[in-house]
Amino acid sequence: MSERIGFMDHISLAVPNVPAQVDFFSAVMGMDVLMRSEEFGLVAEPESGFRIEIARSDGPETKFLHIGFQTGSVDQAYEQLTRAGLETVHAPHKRFANRTAFLRDGAGLEIQVSSRA
Numbered sequence: 286m287s288e289r290i291g292f293m294d295h296i297s298l299a300v301p302n303v304p305a306q307v308d309f310f311s312a313v314m315g316m317d318v319l320m321r322s323e324e325f326g327l328v329a330e331p332e333s334g335f336r337i338e339i340a341r342s343d344g345p346e347t348k349f350l351h352i353g354f355q356t357g358s359v360d361q362a363y364e365q366l367t368r369a370g371l372e373t374v375h376a377p378h379k380r381f382a383n384r385t386a387f388l389r390d391g392a393g394l395e396i397q398v399s400s401r402a
Contacts, residue, residue, distance in 0.1 A: 288365060290398065291356030295335065297397075299342035299350055306339050351387065351395035359384045362398040371396065 300306045307326035310316040319336070320327040326339035342348055356362040359377045363386045367373065374387035374395060385399040 290362045290365065291354045291400075293335070293352065294355040294399070295338055295353040297338040297340065297350035297353065299340045299348040301342055301345050301347070303339050303341050310337060310339075351397050353397040353399060356398050356400050359386050359398050359400045362386070363388070366396065366398070 298306075303323060303326050304321065307318055307321050307328060310328040311318050315331070316328040316337070317331050318326070319329055324341050327336060328339070329336045338350075338353075340350065354362070363373075363377050366388050371388040371390050374389050375385075377384060377386040379385075379402055380399075382402055383399045384402045385397060388396050388398075390396065
């Protein structure tokens with residue numbers, strides 16, 4: 286068994302109407318709204334803290350973008366994932382207050398690894 290990367294932190298979706306999707310997760314699913322704009326929303330499940338990032342899509346379809354993991358070291362997680370055969374989408378870099386990287390597995394699933402910078 287390989288070394289654990291970190292913990293699952295969030296999923297990211299692209300939707301045609303961000304405010305309507307944020308309203309759905311809040312009003313219907315009981316999630317807490319952490320951020321809301323026309324372009325981006327962030328909701329969290331109040332008990333677990335699991336988050337859903339919601340970005341505006343370019344078209345009418347809802348799309349799954351990625352699964353996000355928090356890790357102690359982005360560089361170590363990136364190295365471990367590239368050794369396991371994942372391809373680099375974005376190499377480790379600073380993004381906002383985090384250090385992050387995006388990779389893709391053989392099935393096309395995008396994985397984000399992040400840690401506090």
